[in-house]
Amino acid sequence: MNPFAPIGRSTMTLLAHIGRLSMFTGTALAAIVAPPIYWRLIGQQIMRIGYYSLPVVGLTAFFTGGALALQIYLGGNRYGAEAIVPQIVVLGITRELGPVIAGLMVAGRVAAAIAAEIGTMKVTEQIDALTTLATNPIKYLVVPRLIAAVLCMPVLVGIADSIGVFGGYVVATQSLGFSGGIYLKNTVDFATQQDIVSGLIKAAAFGFIIALMGCYNGFNSKGGAQGVGNATTAAVVSSSILILAANYLLTTLLFSK
Amino acid sequence: MTPKIQLIGVKKRFGSKVVLDGVDLTVEPRTSLVIIGGSGTGKSVMLKSILGIIRPDEGTILIDGEDITHINGAARDKVMKKFGMLFQGGALFDSLPVWENVAFGLIQGRGMKRSQARDIAMQKLAKVGLTADVGDLFPVELSGGMQKRVGLARAIAADPEIIFFDEPTTGLDPIMADVINDLIASTVKDVGATALSITHDMASARKISDRIAMLYGGKIIWQGPTAAIDNSGNPYVDQFIHGKAEGPIKMAVKA
Numbered sequence: 196m197n198p199f200a201p202i203g204r205s206t207m208t209l210l211a212h213i214g215r216l217s218m219f220t221g222t223a224l225a226a227i228v229a230p231p232i233y234w235r236l237i238g239q240q241i242m243r244i245g246y247y248s249l250p251v252v253g254l255t256a257f258f259t260g261g262a263l264a265l266q267i268y269l270g271g272n273r274y275g276a277e278a279i280v281p282q283i284v285v286l287g288i289t290r291e292l293g294p295v296i297a298g299l300m301v302a303g304r305v306a307a308a309i310a311a312e313i314g315t316m317k318v319t320e321q322i323d324a325l326t327t328l329a330t331n332p333i334k335y336l337v338v339p340r341l342i343a344a345v346l347c348m349p350v351l352v353g354i355a356d357s358i359g360v361f362g363g364y365v366v367a368t369q370s371l372g373f374s375g376g377i378y379l380k381n382t383v384d385f386a387t388q389q390d391i392v393s394g395l396i397k398a399a400a401f402g403f404i405i406a407l408m409g410c411y412n413g414f415n416s417k418g419g420a421q422g423v424g425n426a427t428t429a430a431v432v433s434s435s436i437l438i439l440a441a442n443y444l445l446t447t448l449l450f451s452k
Numbered sequence: 453m454t455p456k457i458q459l460i461g462v463k464k465r466f467g468s469k470v471v472l473d474g475v476d477l478t479v480e481p482r483t484s485l486v487i488i489g490g491s492g493t494g495k496s497v498m499l500k501s502i503l504g505i506i507r508p509d510e511g512t513i514l515i516d517g518e519d520i521t522h523i524n525g526a527a528r529d530k531v532m533k534k535f536g537m538l539f540q541g542g543a544l545f546d547s548l549p550v551w552e553n554v555a556f557g558l559i560q561g562r563g564m565k566r567s568q569a570r571d572i573a574m575q576k577l578a579k580v581g582l583t584a585d586v587g588d589l590f591p592v593e594l595s596g597g598m599q600k601r602v603g604l605a606r607a608i609a610a611d612p613e614i615i616f617f618d619e620p621t622t623g624l625d626p627i628m629a630d631v632i633n634d635l636i637a638s639t640v641k642d643v644g645a646t647a648l649s650i651t652h653d654m655a656s657a658r659k660i661s662d663r664i665a666m667l668y669g670g671k672i673i674w675q676g677p678t679a680a681i682d683n684s685g686n687p688y689v690d691q692f693i694h695g696k697a698e699g700p701i702k703m704a705v706k707a
Binding site for chain 2: 231316319320321323324326327328329330331335
């Protein structure tokens, strides 16, 4: 057996995937600007992607902020720098952890749901049915989800930032002996507009990734229940990896001096 | 007279498997043609090629004399407005109530007001023998036979010129299958549409067709008026319509 065959095969598969995904993305972007715009569907998706993600995003942000405060206190303590807690918490949450944690949670919740729904529509011929009813499936299914996710994610991350900082505040004031007023003053004085805006830009990019990977994997699901299951898994895994990779890339771009 | 649907030398392969190997087919306006053929002979691929869901590798597809093989976007949407289709599994949108399923092509495809589209949907539901209260149910709450009726109502909602039926009686009991066959035959006549159906149910094929064609080995191997099917003189057709295991058609037991 040729030892290079499996390497070649998987390289070809990867290239085919990249090609298909690029074409899918191009078609979807072209469909965003073409009329008609389905306002009703965009509204529905904002509820499903944004509003219903609030509890999970809020809870994870709260505990992340709390753990962060505790770690910075313990780490800073080694150098007698434990007073730095509020500054590092707000920096860490707004620049990195807020967008990334929210992105990963929404990827788990929303990318999976989108892939499962569209995948089921695919295997039950509902997507073909859209075509026969003179409705473009990309326009009807993909565009509203993309728009809703890109709009919702910055809002979710803004809320995650506030709750994350609040989590740090609760731990710092309740168990680390910080004074509430000073903690808040240090937080507000230290955070810059760039810290927050950079996180919100990341959030919009993550929203795009989540909706795109959910839709792409749903549209490309094959077979029956198992195919839909595979599409759901692929959507969550690929969007999570892409979010972390994009996060690194965006950090480099946004903070390079 | 220009044929309503015309396929010239349509070929399609998936990987190394040739599914359509030069299909030539003509459907005249206001006739009902049924394509028969075994499972996996490419009947569905042929329908989906005409609808543009699958792109053929070679050949030409004409609708009303217009070449639609390679059109996209708005031009494709415009041609699609001539079509209605009843899917094998119904393919009803499970997130929408029944009336909105029926009205879908009117609201989304043609931009009709919801209230007006709802009235038309209710008329179409009545036409397939369903009462108005069914309109507010969701597809999962319906039996298989009712789902087929809703699918039929959706297919005829926008008064299409061409209706496709993909295995319309699959999964129904014999009596319900006959009811659906009657409905198909009468609605196609009512609407004055051209119908193209695929099935392997001979009772259904005889009932809803003016003409029958048989697809085998990726080609149309026989076609003629429905009445002539029993005297086709074609051993493949004879074997198929009598459902015999012995004959020129060898079933591939292993895929």
